[in-house]
Amino acid sequence: VCGLFFALGSVSSKKLVVFTVASENNDGYNRFIDSANLYNIKTKILGLNKPWQGGNMNGVGGGYKLNLYLEALEPYKNNDNIVVLLTDAYDVVLLADSTTVLNKFIEFNSSIVISTENSCWPNGKLADQYPTVDQNGYRFINSGGIIGYASQLYKLLSEKPIKNLADDQLHLTNLYLNTDLREKFNIKLDNYAKLFQNIYLAEDDIKLKLVNKSYVLENINFNTQPAILHGNGLSKMTFNSYTNYIPNKWSPESGCNTCYDNNLDLSTLKEEDYPIVLLSIIVDKPTPFFDEFLDKIENIDYPRSRVFLSITTLVDYHKEQVDKFILKIGDKYNASFVFHKTVEDSIHARHLSFSLCTSKSCDYLFYIENEAHLDNPQTLKILIQLNKKIIAPMLTRPFKAWSNFWGALSSEGFYARSHDYMDIVNYNKTGTWNVPYIGSCYLMKGKILENKYNRPSYKGNNLDYDMAFCKSLRDKGVFMYIDNHHTYGHLIDSESFDITLKNPEVYQIFENRYDWTQRYIHPEYTDNFNPDKKPAEPCPDVFWFPIVTEQFCKEFIEIMENFGQWSDGTNNDPRLDNGYEAVPTRDIHMKQVGLQNVWLEFLRLYVSQLQEHVYLGYYSDGPPRSLMNFVVKYNPLGQASLRPHHDSSTYTINIALNSPGKDYQGGGCHFLRYKCKVTDLKIGWMLMHPGRLTHYHEGLEVINGTRYIMISFIDP
Ligand code: UDP
Numbered sequence: 001v002c003g004l005f006f007a008l009g010s011v012s013s014k015k016l017v018v019f020t021v022a023s024e025n026n027d028g029y030n031r032f033i034d035s036a037n038l039y040n041i042k043t044k045i046l047g048l049n050k051p052w053q054g055g056n057m058n059g060v061g062g063g064y065k066l067n068l069y070l071e072a073l074e075p076y077k078n079n080d081n082i083v084v085l086l087t088d089a090y091d092v093v094l095l096a097d098s099t100t101v102l103n104k105f106i107e108f109n110s111s112i113v114i115s116t117e118n119s120c121w122p123n124g125k126l127a128d129q130y131p132t133v134d135q136n137g138y139r140f141i142n143s144g145g146i147i148g149y150a151s152q153l154y155k156l157l158s159e160k161p162i163k164n165l166a167d168d169q170l171h172l173t174n175l176y177l178n179t180d181l182r183e184k185f186n187i188k189l190d191n192y193a194k195l196f197q198n199i200y201l202a203e204d205d206i207k208l209k210l211v212n213k214s215y216v217l218e219n220i221n222f223n224t225q226p227a228i229l230h231g232n233g234l235s236k237m238t239f240n241s242y243t244n245y246i247p248n249k250w251s252p253e254s255g256c257n258t259c260y261d262n263n264l265d266l267s268t269l270k271e272e273d274y275p276i277v278l279l280s281i282i283v284d285k286p287t288p289f290f291d292e293f294l295d296k297i298e299n300i301d302y303p304r305s306r307v308f309l310s311i312t313t314l315v316d317y318h319k320e321q322v323d324k325f326i327l328k329i330g331d332k333y334n335a336s337f338v339f340h341k342t343v344e345d346s347i348h349a350r351h352l353s354f355s356l357c358t359s360k361s362c363d364y365l366f367y368i369e370n371e372a373h374l375d376n377p378q379t380l381k382i383l384i385q386l387n388k389k390i391i392a393p394m395l396t397r398p399f400k401a402w403s404n405f406w407g408a409l410s411s412e413g414f415y416a417r418s419h420d421y422m423d424i425v426n427y428n429k430t431g432t433w434n435v436p437y438i439g440s441c442y443l444m445k446g447k448i449l450e451n452k453y454n455r456p457s458y459k460g461n462n463l464d465y466d467m468a469f470c471k472s473l474r475d476k477g478v479f480m481y482i483d484n485h486h487t488y489g490h491l492i493d494s495e496s497f498d499i500t501l502k503n504p505e506v507y508q509i510f511e512n513r514y515d516w517t518q519r520y521i522h523p524e525y526t527d528n529f530n531p532d533k534k535p536a537e538p539c540p541d542v543f544w545f546p547i548v549t550e551q552f553c554k555e556f557i558e559i560m561e562n563f564g565q566w567s568d569g570t571n572n573d574p575r576l577d578n579g580y581e582a583v584p585t586r587d588i589h590m591k592q593v594g595l596q597n598v599w600l601e602f603l604r605l606y607v608s609q610l611q612e613h614v615y616l617g618y619y620s621d622g623p624p625r626s627l628m629n630f631v632v633k634y635n636p637l638g639q640a641s642l643r644p645h646h647d648s649s650t651y652t653i654n655i656a657l658n659s660p661g662k663d664y665q666g667g668g669c670h671f672l673r674y675k676c677k678v679t680d681l682k683i684g685w686m687l688m689h690p691g692r693l694t695h696y697h698e699g700l701e702v703i704n705g706t707r708y709i710m711i712s713f714i715d716p
Pocket of ligand 1: 020021022023024052057058062065087088089090091092144231232234
């Protein structure tokens with residue numbers, strides 16, 4: 001009878017009040033409040049900034065919540081016009097306004113409606129006592145969402161006392177399974193997610209749907225649009241991912257709606273007012289292109305007087321570079337610290353930077369591992385302005401889907417690909433994303449490190465330090481964000497970096513092509529294709545291109561000299577299949593120094609395009625083929641010149657690895673048929689000429705010093 005009475009009331013005569021419990025003003029709490037504010041729903045927060053008395057929520061507990069609700073309902077105990085929504089805070093968002101919520105509630109014709117889920121927790125034995133539900137509706141109570149008339153809720157919760165540490169869900173279940181009470185209070189369960197959607201074990205039932213250019217949550221099983229979304233139990237990561245989009249967070253048309261809401265503005269600050277940053281660099285494995293990494297650290301645009309620089313080198317390999325770097329610019333920072341430690345201390349080293357940050361009263365700790373290249377010097381400033389507790393700039397391995405964040409976690413806590421991972425990595429969707437894992441580089445507020453006993457930790461049971469760190473943040477309810485509004489930089493792949501090699505970066509064309517190109521390809525290379533510029537043609541059909549950098553030439557020569565086994569310049573050449581070389585030089589083959597495949601890749605990426613650009617209509621059949629790729633060494637003591645000959649190639653390339661006039665006198669290439677000599681060779685520039693028939697040529701005598709050239713006979 002009671003229920004009937006209440007159900008007959010109209011929405012306009014009812015008022016919605018929301019009660020939630022939050023002992024801490026944390027990220028989840030703020031997300032909940034933002035959603036309530038979006039719909040202008042007034043919320044009363046219970047237990048804020050008071051010790052949580054409901055036990056450890058990973059197990060049974062939460063009775064405390066019901067006691068707080070009961071206390072808060074007391075003033076309304078005789079009020080039949082107020083409808084109260086009792087909801088968790090940290091893992092809940094509201095998705096509709098008061099009228100919608102009230103309407104949905106009234107449609108139940110009930111006094112109290114409780115949310116449901118697919119698991120009967122914490123006491124599975126009670127499952128059979130639940131009424132059966134048609135069409136696979138959710139059968140069991142979830143205590144994270146209850147709605148009802150204030151007077152009725154008060155009475156229901158007064159029926160039986162509950163201890164703070166007892167389980168709220170079990171308590172509510174027992175009340176509901178008592179059929180007398182169920183009838184007395186006309187309690188109904190929201191079996192079809194009309195009002196409440198609990199995500200756990202219902203992940204496949206829900207979907208985001210675009211309606212009027214923004215996303216709504218739809219339960220595709222029951223064709224409902226729930227008004228309250230709850231990441232109950234183990235579904236918190238999935239829930240977090242949904243809340244990147246709803247309510248009204250991100251849409252294809254407007255992008256991120258809230259990313260800039262609470263941003264800071266650094267532009268108005270005087271230098272001395274900038275936040276203090278501890279720049280903590282962790283060098284924990286041999287990593288290619290480390291000099292470039294340090295250059296980018298140096299380029300970070302931020303007042304150095306406000307930066308403490310700490311570099312921890314856990315491997316010998318980079319020590320010298322780090323010491324040089326500190327010598328060069330260490331004194332420009334507020335202070336700099338260098339720690340050289342051993343790998344075993346890797347976790348300790350990371351924790352040390354927390355203590356350092358606190359001891360310097362830093363506002364931020366900017367953590368950077370040496371695989372993280374910050375190509376964008378504004379990264380630090382941008383991240384500070386985004387104003388999150390912890391945020392990572394999205395970094396990816398160029399040309400690969402590998403990045404420094406995970407969009408989802410597997411049930412074992414490892415990487416899982418989220419539905420939007422590729423869109424984020426490829427910048428199809430840009431924003432600031434709440435994700436379960438970030439790594440390599442992030443900015444965290446000093447505040448989260450202040451309390452020595454409640455800091456995040458890199459130490460975890462059988463977990464790698466990075467996973468342990470993210471888990472500890474998740475356990476503390478700290479949201480980790482990845483931002484891809486801007487491009488910030490990229491990640492180096494150091495997995496196959498072989499430091500036993502001389503100049504090992506030269507070998508990295510496959511793993512780290514982007515960095516390889518940056519270091520080794522001539523800055524004017526792309527200009528070779530400028531349609532307004534004709535390629536240099538010093539002799540007929542001999543073209544001349546800038547192709548590699550001086551650093552490439554230097555490192556290449558060093559590799560050859562380090563190897564040292566130059567051939568003897570005779571016709572007997574055991575390196576060849578037939579053991580005979582008609583036009584021998586003193587040289588080293590790429591195969592001998594393990595660079596054959598690197599070189600073929602170089603030909604494919606950078607040389608064949610140039611050939612197609614100048615010798616129109618000729619295409620290698622597939623990637624350019626070349627069996628003979630070698631560095632030749634000319635000097636007066638060994639071999640000073642090479643007699644006229646044809647090359648057994650379709651075309652030949654000849655790259656000057658050092659400079660005439662400076663490194664040697666004489667030298668050059670003479671094309672006899674055209675009576676044309678190229679002698680003013682330029683380091684890093686490549687001559688390209690046809691191999692057979694027309695371009696009979698000789699190597700001119702080197703009179704003094706040593707001349708090095710790199711030769712390939714392409715498409716023999
Ligand atoms: N809660 C709180 N402080 C705590 C733990 C929990 O205020 O230390 C509140 C908060 O509203 C939270 C709710 O209790 O959303 C339920 O906790 P939790 O979300 O961890 O439980 P679950 O939904 O996973 O059962």
